[in-house]
Amino acid sequence: MYYDDFSKRLTQLRQEKGVTARDMSLSLGQSESYINKIENNYSLPSMNGFFYICDYLGITPRDFFDYGEENPILINTLVTSCKKLTDEQTEALIKFIETL
Numbered sequence: 001m002y003y004d005d006f007s008k009r010l011t012q013l014r015q016e017k018g019v020t021a022r023d024m025s026l027s028l029g030q031s032e033s034y035i036n037k038i039e040n041n042y043s044l045p046s047m048n049g050f051f052y053i054c055d056y057l058g059i060t061p062r063d064f065f066d067y068g069e070e071n072p073i074l075i076n077t078l079v080t081s082c083k084k085l086t087d088e089q090t091e092a093l094i095k096f097i098e099t100l
Helices: 003-017 021-027 034-039 047-057 061-065 072-082 087-099
Strands: none
Touching: 003 021, 003 034, 003 047, 003 061, 003 072, 021 034, 047 061, 061 072
16 A cells, blocks of 8 residues: 555545544644644554554554445444344344345
């Protein structure tokens, strides 16, 4: 993955989460320009920093690089919610989804 791809994906995922670059930077315990510098191709995060970014976004590193997955944050939220369902609720949800 090239700098542009990384920065574009980060921007996309951050915007889907609905946070500003400044707020995300501060939430990660970094300077207020941390995410902005990454999104503008001035720097890349360390590996540890990348894991913190993924954790903040609620995705896995694999999700970050999966361009076929348009909204991994939403998908992961759905999967997490589904894991809390009973078998009966899961079956009902599957039937509902199949009718869509």
